Amino acid sequence: MLQLTSLANAPAQLEAYWPAKKSKHRMSLDHIREVMAYLGNPQDKVKVLHIAGTSGKTSTAYYAASLLQAAGKRVGMTVSPHVDLLNERVQIDMIPIPERIFCDELNIFMALVEKGGFTLTYFEVLYVFAYWEFVRQQVEYAVVEVGIGGLLDTTNVVSRRDKVCILTDIGFDHMSVLGHTIREIAAQKAGIILQHNQVFCWQQSKDVIDVFVQTARRKQASIEIVQESSLDDRFSFLPAFQRRNFELALRAVEYVVDRDGGALGNDAVLLAAHMYIPARMEVCTYKGKTIVIDGSHNAQKLHALVAAVRERYPGQPVTVLTAFAQSKHPENRIEPGIHELITMAQYMVCTGFIVDRRTPHASLDPAVIGDACRRTGYHSYEVINDPVAAFETAVARTEPVIVVAGSFFLLNHIRPLLR
Numbered sequence: 001m002l003q004l005t006s007l008a009n010a011p012a013q014l015e016a017y018w019p020a021k022k023s024k025h026r027m028s029l030d031h032i033r034e035v036m037a038y039l040g041n042p043q044d045k046v047k048v049l050h051i052a053g054t055s056g057k058t059s060t061a062y063y064a065a066s067l068l069q070a071a072g073k074r075v076g077m078t079v080s081p082h083v084d085l086l087n088e089r090v091q092i093d094m095i096p097i098p099e100r101i102f103c104d105e106l107n108i109f110m111a112l113v114e115k116g117g118f119t120l121t122y123f124e125v126l127y128v129f130a131y132w133e134f135v136r137q138q139v140e141y142a143v144v145e146v147g148i149g150g151l152l153d154t155t156n157v158v159s160r161r162d163k164v165c166i167l168t169d170i171g172f173d174h175m176s177v178l179g180h181t182i183r184e185i186a187a188q189k190a191g192i193i194l195q196h197n198q199v200f201c202w203q204q205s206k207d208v209i210d211v212f213v214q215t216a217r218r219k220q221a222s223i224e225i226v227q228e229s230s231l232d233d234r235f236s237f238l239p240a241f242q243r244r245n246f247e248l249a250l251r252a253v254e255y256v257v258d259r260d261g262g263a264l265g266n267d268a269v270l271l272a273a274h275m276y277i278p279a280r281m282e283v284c285t286y287k288g289k290t291i292v293i294d295g296s297h298n299a300q301k302l303h304a305l306v307a308a309v310r311e312r313y314p315g316q317p318v319t320v321l322t323a324f325a326q327s328k329h330p331e332n333r334i335e336p337g338i339h340e341l342i343t344m345a346q347y348m349v350c351t352g353f354i355v356d357r358r359t360p361h362a363s364l365d366p367a368v369i370g371d372a373c374r375r376t377g378y379h380s381y382e383v384i385n386d387p388v389a390a391f392e393t394a395v396a397r398t399e400p401v402i403v404v405a406g407s408f409f410l411l412n413h414i415r416p417l418l419r
Contacts, residue, residue: 002110004103010086017122029157031118035128036157038116042135043158046076046142047260049252050158052150052189053168055301056245059280060168062094063249065143066275069093070268071257076134077143078127078155081408083278083295084415090130092137094275105133123147127154141256149178151191158194162259165192165221166252167201168245170208171300172336186211199223200252202244226251235273239281239308246273279411281308284418290401291418295408297324299336305405306344317399320345321391321414322406323352324369326362334364337406338372346399348373348381351390353409361409387413 004013036043049064051057058079065077075093082088087096097105109129113120120128127147134142146153170186178188186208193199193215201212203225216223229247238246250269257264282293290313296305309318320341324334341348350370352363370383384390391414394402404414 001114002107004106006103007085007087007099010103014086014122014125017120017125019121027152029152029154032124032128032154032157035113035116035118035120035124036131038118039112039128039132040135043131044160045135046131046139047162047164047256048158048160049141049143049164049166049256050146050155050192051144051166051168052146052153052192053166054171054185054189054298055304056168056241056248057145058295059242059245059277060166060249061143061145062275062277063246063272064166064253065091065094066272067249067253067264067269068141068143068256070272071253071262071264073262074138074140075143076130076137076139076141077145078130079145080123080126080147083408083411086126088278089126090133092139097133097137105129105136109133124154131157146189146192149188149191151188153192156192161194161196163194163197164252164256165194165197165199166248167192167199167212168248169202169300170204171298181207183207183211187215190215193219193221195219195221197221198252198255200226200248200255202226202248224251224255234270238273239304240311241304241308242281279408279415281305286402286418287395289395292401292403292405293411293415293418294403294405295411296405297337297407298333299340302337302340302405305403306340309344309401309403313401316401317346318344318401318403319394319397319399320348321394321402321404321410322348322350322369323366323387323410324364324406325409326364334369335372335375338369338376338378341403341405342373342376342378344403345378346380347394347397348378349390349394350381350383351387351410352385353387353407353413363407363409388417391417 051061061079065075068075077091078089087102090097109132144155146155178185190212199216199221279293279295284291294305296302350366352366355362366383366385373381
C-alpha cells in the first residue's frame with residue numbers, strides 16, 4: 001500500500017506503477033470506467049474543459065484555468081508532465097495542492113483503489129486521482145490536459161454533455177501510438193469530442209479540420225473554428241505561439257461565462273495573459289546570459305519556439321543546448337527537430353539526461369544528435385554527455401542567449417541550477 005510522506009520520495013514510491021512496457025496502451029477505457037464507477041464517477045461531478053492536441057496543450061490549460069478563476073470560478077487543473085514537483089498535476093485555483101495534503105490525499109485514494117481490487121499504471125493513478133481530488137476540493141470546473149492522444153486517453157471518461165473541448169494545433173508526434181498520417185493523429189485527438197459537446201479549435205490544414213468537423217457532426221457537437229486573433233497590441237508581450245494558445249483558451253472561457261454566468265472584464269483577461277507557465281518560453285538570467293528554457297520536443301513545437309526566440313531577441317546570436325528522449329522511431333523526431341534548431345543556433349551543444357526514478361524515459365545517446373547535425377550539413381556543435389557540464393560549456397561561450405530545449409527531462413537538470 002502506498003505510504004507517501006513527501007514529494008521528494010514520490011518518484012521512488014510511484015516507480016512500481018510504471019507499466020512494464022511503456023509503449024503499450026490499453027485498447028479501451030472500460031477498465032478506467034470501472035474504477036471511476038467504483039469511486040462514484042467523480043469526473044462527472046464537475047464541469048470540464050478538456051484539452052487535446054499536439055502542441056500548446058499545457059499553455060492552453062494554464063490560460064483557461066487562469067481565465068476561469070478571473071471570472072470568479074473555483075477551478076481545478078491537471079497537466080502532464082509536471083515540471084518540478086508531482087503536486088503540479090493537481091492544482092486548485094492555480095496553486096498546487098500543498099505537499100502534506102497531497103501526500104495524505106493520495107494515500108487515502110490509493111487505499112480505496114487497492115480495496116476495490118484495481119491495478120492502475122502511473123499515469124492512470126495521477127489522472128484518476130485528479131478527478132477524485134477535484135470533487136473533494138469542491139471545484140466548480142476542472143481544466144484537464146490529455147496525456148497522449150485523446151480517444152483512449154485515461155482522461156477521456158467524462159460523459160457530461162456540457163463538456164467543452166479545446167483542440168490545439170496538430171502535428172506528428174507519438175506516431176507509434178497515434179498513427180502515421182495527420183488524419184489518423186487528428187482522429188485520435190478529436191476522440192475527446194462527445195455527444196453535444198462544444199468544441200474550439202484554430203483553423204489548420206484541410207485534413208485536420210475535415211476530421212474535426214466530421215467527428216463533431218457525428219457527435220452532434222458544435223464546433224467553432226477560430227480564423228483570426230481578436231487580441232490587440234496589449235497582448236504583444238506574448239510570443240506568437242502563446243498568443244495563439246491564449247486566444248483559444250479565451251474563446252472557450254468566454255463561451256463558458258456566457259453559458260453559466262460570471263464576469264470576465266478586460267483587465268482580468270489581460271492579467272490572465274500574464275500567467276506564469278513553467279518551462280514554456282521561461283526566461284531568466286545566469287552569469288550575465290539570457291537563458292530561455294522550453295519543453296519543446298518535436299519539430300512543430302521547436303518551430304514555434306525558434307520563431308518566438310527570433311521575435312524576442314532579433315539579431316542576437318544563440319547557443320542551443322539540446323537533448324532528446326529515446327523513441328521507437330527517433331528519425332521522426334530528432335532530424336526534423338534539429339532542422340528547426342539549427343536555423344537559429346550559432347552553436348549547439350548536444351547532451352543527454354541522467355535516467356533515474358524521476359526520469360523513467362531513457363535519454364537518446366548525445367552522439368546520435370551530433371550525427372543528425374552532421375547529416376544536415378551543420379558542423380558548429382559538440383557532444384558533452386553530462387548535462388550540467390554541457391550547460392556550463394554553453395554559458396561559457398560568447399553568444400548572449402542560451403536556449404535549452406528538446407526534452408523535459410533535460411530541464412530537470414538545468415532549472416535547479418538557475419534557482
